[in-house]
Amino acid sequence: MTINWFKYSSPASFYSLAGKMIPIFAFAAVISLVAGLYVGFFVAPTDFQQGEAYRIIFIHVPAAWMSMFLYVVMAFWAGIGLAFNTRLSSMFATAIAPTGAMFTFIALWTGSLWGKPMWGTWWVWDARLTSELILLFLYIGFMSLQAAIDDPRRADKAGAIIALVGVVNIPIIYFSVQWWNTLHQGASVSINQAPSMASTMLLGMLIMVFASWMYSIAIILKRVRVIIIERESHTAWVAELQKKDSIR
Amino acid sequence: MNWSSVSDFFAMGGYGLYVWGSYVVTLICIVAEIWLISNRRRTLEKQYSLIRNINIRRDKK
Amino acid sequence: MIIMWIIKRDLLLAIRRQSDVLTTLFFFVIVVSLFPLSVGPEMNMLRAMAPGVVWVAALLASMLSLNRMFSNDYMDGTLEQMLLSPQSLSLLVLGKAFAHWLVTGIPLVIMAPILGIQYDLPAEALVVLTLTLLLGTPVLSLIGAIGAALTLGLRGGSVLISLLVLPLYIPVLIFGAGAVEANMAGIGFDAHLSLLGAFLLASLALAPWATASSLRVSLE
Numbered sequence: 001m002t003i004n005w006f007k008y009s010s011p012a013s014f015y016s017l018a019g020k021m022i023p024i025f026a027f028a029a030v031i032s033l034v035a036g037l038y039v040g041f042f043v044a045p046t047d048f049q050q051g052e053a054y055r056i057i058f059i060h061v062p063a064a065w066m067s068m069f070l071y072v073v074m075a076f077w078a079g080i081g082l083a084f085n086t087r088l089s090s091m092f093a094t095a096i097a098p099t100g101a102m103f104t105f106i107a108l109w110t111g112s113l114w115g116k117p118m119w120g121t122w123w124v125w126d127a128r129l130t131s132e133l134i135l136l137f138l139y140i141g142f143m144s145l146q147a148a149i150d151d152p153r154r155a156d157k158a159g160a161i162i163a164l165v166g167v168v169n170i171p172i173i174y175f176s177v178q179w180w181n182t183l184h185q186g187a188s189v190s191i192n193q194a195p196s197m198a199s200t201m202l203l204g205m206l207i208m209v210f211a212s213w214m215y216s217i218a219i220i221l222k223r224v225r226v227i228i229i230e231r232e233s234h235t236a237w238v239a240e241l242q243k244k245d246s247i248r
Numbered sequence: 249m250n251w252s253s254v255s256d257f258f259a260m261g262g263y264g265l266y267v268w269g270s271y272v273v274t275l276i277c278i279v280a281e282i283w284l285i286s287n288r289r290r291t292l293e294k295q296y297s298l299i300r301n302i303n304i305r306r307d308k309k
Numbered sequence: 310m311i312i313m314w315i316i317k318r319d320l321l322l323a324i325r326r327q328s329d330v331l332t333t334l335f336f337f338v339i340v341v342s343l344f345p346l347s348v349g350p351e352m353n354m355l356r357a358m359a360p361g362v363v364w365v366a367a368l369l370a371s372m373l374s375l376n377r378m379f380s381n382d383y384m385d386g387t388l389e390q391m392l393l394s395p396q397s398l399s400l401l402v403l404g405k406a407f408a409h410w411l412v413t414g415i416p417l418v419i420m421a422p423i424l425g426i427q428y429d430l431p432a433e434a435l436v437v438l439t440l441t442l443l444l445g446t447p448v449l450s451l452i453g454a455i456g457a458a459l460t461l462g463l464r465g466g467s468v469l470i471s472l473l474v475l476p477l478y479i480p481v482l483i484f485g486a487g488a489v490e491a492n493m494a495g496i497g498f499d500a501h502l503s504l505l506g507a508f509l510l511a512s513l514a515l516a517p518w519a520t521a522s523s524l525r526v527s528l529e
Contacts, residue, residue: 041250041257042250042251044250045250046250046261051261051262051263052260052261052262052263052267053260053261053263053266053267055260055267056266056267056270059270059271059274060270063274098281099281102277102278102281105277106273106274106277109270109273109274110270110273110274113266113267113269113270114266114270116266117263117266134476134479137472137475137476138476140472141472141473141476144469144472145459145460145469145472145473148460148463148464148465148466148469149463153529154526154527154529157526157529158459158523158526158527161455161459161519161522161523161526162455162459162473164519165455165477165519166476166477168515169476169477169480172480172508173476173479173480175480176479176480176483176484177479177483179483179484179487180483180487215278219281219282219285222282222285222289223285225289226285226288226289226292229292230292
């Protein structure tokens with residue numbers, strides 16, 4: 001049997017498919033979150049250098065990874081939407097941005113709270129933290145550009161261009177910040193090369209990464225569904241849903 | 249087991265402020281995100297049920 | 310040749326409205342002069358800050374006039390005609406960015422050494438500062454053109470441009486200011502200059518194309 005995948009690229013059929021998928025991903029997110037936190041707090045041992053403070057990595061590292069992945073995924077869908085004029089992929093890009101920005105903020109916040117006991121200051125102009133901050137600026141730029149444009153089709157395309165320009169620039173920005181950081185040595189003390197990371201620590205972190213993925217997928221699908229209804233309110237299929245009182 | 253008591257667990261070896269500060273803010277962010285989307289959705293649902301009621305009333309006439 | 314034509318035209322328009330050029334230049338001068346007033350006249354500190362201050366001020370100054378790059382042509386309908394013309398839109402955009410650089414970038418480059426003297430920069434550092442600005446400011450105009458095209462006709466467009474464009478300016482800022490600092494620290498600055506040159510080439514190749522597609526999106 002072959003599944004007609006193109007069927008799902010139309011917002012109408014995707015809407016109901018997404019509605020069925022959300023509980024699955026939400027369930028997986030909750031289960032893996034509980035498992036990850038259990039491993040992180042009760043199985044993983046105390047780090048002999050950083051004490052208990054290292055337990056922040058169980059959210060810091062997944063959040064930092066997600067923030068970067070989500071930007072690339074967002075730019076990818078925005079680019080597809082621009083190239084093939086598919087509404088759904090552009091809606092996806094719009095739906096990903098707030099979640100990506102949230103993870104970027106969490107990565108900055110937890111990085112700062114981790115830095116205080118480790119480096120002695122709340123903020124260090126370290127290459128990673130600085131790049132993460134710039135990434136937050138890029139997310140904010142994307143979202144405010146889309147928010148400023150009233151016509152959704154123009155918002156999609158303009159957002160796609162700025163997302164793609166951002167994606168081309170991210171490696172350049174990261175490289176520049178790295179260079180700048182090595183030039184101004186002194187402030188940064190790298191603590192990321194943990195000399196010996198116990199395997200249970202790594203396990204806890206990986207489970208949390210998985211939980212973040214599941215959460216992101218569930219929440220993005222939820223947001224996409226709202227965006228679909230908002231944008232397609234004039235179409236026949238939404239009117240049909242409306243008649244049956246089942247936009248749920 | 250890493251912790252001998254509940255208070256021990258919350259103290260986090262003296263790093264309680266930092267560890268719980270991270271986890272609590274993350275929790276707030278996630279709850280806020282879910283709440284915001286649900287809210288946006290409820291507004292839509294309300295709009296739709298209003299339109300629907302109007303249509304039903306018109307059909308009855 | 311379409312590029313020459315558009316450059317000539319934009320320059321002519323700029324000469325008729327000189328206030329735009331002067332505003333940018335005075336903004337640059339004022340911002341740079343504000344720093345000693347806010348942090349104190351201690352010469353060693355000022356010397357260390359100078360490259361960064363001049364570069365940040367140049368970034369802000371060249372951004373100030375970005376929203377005017379297309380908006381006048383947009384208002385009077387010229388831009389629409391340009392889009393419809395058989396000429397390559399990328400070349401047209403390149404010409405407009407170049408004109409923007411001649412009008413706003415070049416005055417900054419000429420003014421920078423004088424401001425550097427205020428900060429007691431050594432002669433060699435002044436030369437390096439001017440060189441980096443010469444290589445860097447065209448990149449600012451080229452990247453800025455993308456932001457200007459995307460925000461065309463939007464409410465609050467000029468604030469929005471800064472959000473879009475400033476993060477993208479960061480590499481130019483780092484290497485521009487870094488070259489002067491490296492020179493003052495007695496390290497070679499060749500690598501910085503060649504990287505700035507690479508940024509210039511890359512943005513020459515990509516930015517007009519991105520700007521052209523942004524214009525098409527904005528005028529659809």
